[in-house]
Amino acid sequence: MDLPLADGSPQPAVITAGDLRYGRECEYALLVTADVRLGLREPVPAVLDPVRDRFGDLGREYEREVTDELTEQVGGEAGDGVVDARRLDAAGVLAILDDPATRLVHQAAVRGDRFSGRADHLLRDDAGWVVAETKLARSPRPHALLQAAAYADALAGSGVRVAPFVRLILGDGTHHDAPREELAEELAEVRSRLLEVLDTHVAGGAPVAWGDPRWRACLRCDACRAELAAREDVGLVAGVRTATRLALLEAGVTTMTELAGRTAPVEGIDDTALTALRSQAGLQLTEPTPEDPLPYEVHDPAALAALPPPSEGDVFFDFEGDPLWRGATPTDQGLEYLFGSLTATGEFVPFWAHDREQERAALVGFVGWLRERLERWPDLHVFHYSPYERTALTRLAARHGVLRDEVAQILDSGVFVDLYAVVKAGVRVGSSSYSIKRLEPLYMGDELRDADGVTAGGDSIIEYQRYREAVAAGDATEAAARLEDLRQYNEYDCRSTLRLRDWLLAHAGPPAPQVTAVP
Incomplete structure (x- = not known):
């Protein structure tokens, strides 16, 4: 402009x-x-x-x-x-x-x-x-x-x-x-x-005012997020979408504090949803303490009780991928370069891939390794956080034209368990984000990761780019150091998934009663 x-x-x-x-x-x-x-x-x-x-x-x-x-x-x-x-x-x-x-x-x-x-x-x-x-x-x-x-x-x-x-x-x-x-x-x-x-x-001659009904605001960009934070806006509460925010604003509920204290109904939001949002706002407003570094509420212990019992063969799994990777042709993009797997006994088993052929080999190796474990421990489960792992495995099997039936059978049999879905069903935490890294103060204790090294998914993408640049430059020492940082980051994510599973089980309540249909 x-x-x-x-x-x-x-x-x-x-x-x-x-x-x-x-x-x-x-x-x-x-x-x-x-x-x-x-x-x-x-x-x-x-x-x-x-x-x-x-x-x-x-x-x-x-x-x-x-x-x-x-x-x-x-x-x-x-x-x-x-x-x-x-x-x-x-x-x-x-x-x-x-x-x-x-x-x-x-x-x-x-x-x-x-x-x-x-x-x-x-x-x-x-x-x-x-x-x-x-x-x-x-x-x-x-x-x-x-x-x-x-x-x-x-x-x-x-x-x-x-x-x-x-x-x-x-x-x-x-x-x-x-x-x-x-x-x-x-x-x-x-x-x-x-x-x-x-x-x-421009004709008005004054700076734009936040909340001016004449102008649309996306609530996602840097300018909008800065205003939301400055005003403790209800849009910062996890679970508050655009339509929900508008309903709250129309009811005179503009801040997180007002939402946390709201007892009257809000038109357009059912009572159950309003109760959940009120609780979420209260948790986000609660100041963390050394004894309670992340305020939380287990609102449905039965949802946690639905988790399968631990097995000695359990696996805690996390992909590392680089969406910026490009192969020999423009259509060949995105690489899953690490299939990280941690066993219940603490052994970390990585399957690495730095090109398309190695990605295929990593897929075959991981599925074969998992099949062997299932033969020994038929009751094992693979725990992960978010639906990505299931989606990526299906995509990889289709991309390489191998193990499609085997991958589909494993996924359909309930072996893979998404802990994100379990958390969302039964737990609220005092954070606007439910990424696993935001949950770690609940259960990682003295092992909580700090800001040094690779600490986030975006960091891992950049770190892998630096690894590839070091390889291209012929700097084997730098490349090995970058790869080791990525290995440690992925192993920590897998260990975090294990600790989260254990924490959820420790906070589980009685399973929901079974309802028998009357003939």
């Missing part, structure tokens, strides 16, 4: 393709950004997200790859029908598009009515110039299509003959073409709303 100041008065806003995303998702964040540029407030501190940063780096790398591939496909090089337009303004781009010798333009400045941006690629086609955007995602996203359509619309408005479709070059190498006609109505609505929001706000 461009909000220049002249003679103390802001000029009409000029939006960018990136601003169109705000127009669809979070008008409040858009106006916070506008206020920063107008000098009306300080920027919102960004929450560190190394995975998001890494995705950004990979996106730029992929864009460079696509640029090279398109240039090669055109059969030329820079200066031979191919133009790198990074140093050209919009007028310069229009001039080269008018040149019959130009066949491909990269990083083209585009300017239209109160709109500016830089299109990744413009390709000459019999149907006209094709606007093509490079995206690391593997499926077309609505905001990406709108961005491309906005570039095409601006070029058409400048007299350029534009193709009747726009193109996304996706992260798996596929091309997605979308008719501009199908995008025109939404583009017009989003752009019109975006300019209306900016013009109305």
